[in-house]
Amino acid sequence: MKRVKQISVDIMVDEEVDGCELAEQIAKEIENDEHIVLGSSFQADITEAYKLFYPELSKDGFRTIKIIAGMAQEYEIINTDAPDSVIKSNLYYVNACDKSGEQIENPYVVIESMGYKINYIGCQDDFDSVNMDNAVIDAVFDYYDL
Numbered sequence: 001m002k003r004v005k006q007i008s009v010d011i012m013v014d015e016e017v018d019g020c021e022l023a024e025q026i027a028k029e030i031e032n033d034e035h036i037v038l039g040s041s042f043q044a045d046i047t048e049a050y051k052l053f054y055p056e057l058s059k060d061g062f063r064t065i066k067i068i069a070g071m072a073q074e075y076e077i078i079n080t081d082a083p084d085s086v087i088k089s090n091l092y093y094v095n096a097c098d099k100s101g102e103q104i105e106n107p108y109v110v111i112e113s114m115g116y117k118i119n120y121i122g123c124q125d126d127f128d129s130v131n132m133d134n135a136v137i138d139a140v141f142d143y144y145d146l
Contacts, residue, residue: 004038010046012054019045051079052121055136063138064121067091070144076123077137078108082116084139089114091143 019042027040051057061081068075090110108118
């Protein structure tokens with residue numbers, strides 16, 4: 001009796017590679033191995049999900065930053081081209097707003113207003129401890145120790 005097996009493969013490719021064409025190419029290779037491919041398709045560009053573990057996926061000049069909150073288990077991980085001084089200024093601003101009870105819509109407003117880019121990668125709710133053991137972090141900033 002025949003069975004149908006679904007396989008998912010995440011592949012690191014050059015930026016100009018078309019996902020749909022790559023899916024067709026892979027399907028043809030599998031058919032050349034005498035398997036019947038019932039369907040194949042490109043699903044999504046999930047580069048952001050892998051940046052934490054494969055720094056080569058980040059653009060030149062970008063670093064992976066972990067922002068912690070003292071002894072709390074909470075943290076955020078971002079990818080940014082901002083220098084340390086701008087990241088610290090952003091944290092000072094957020095800290096001051098927090099102390100005054102001011103609502104912050106964009107927690108990275110200082111970084112962005114100075115012309116730097118920020119990509120939010122995730123927080124403690126997005127990763128388990130095993131994943132974090134393999135994460136490549138370039139710098140850590142403590143929200144409470146500025």
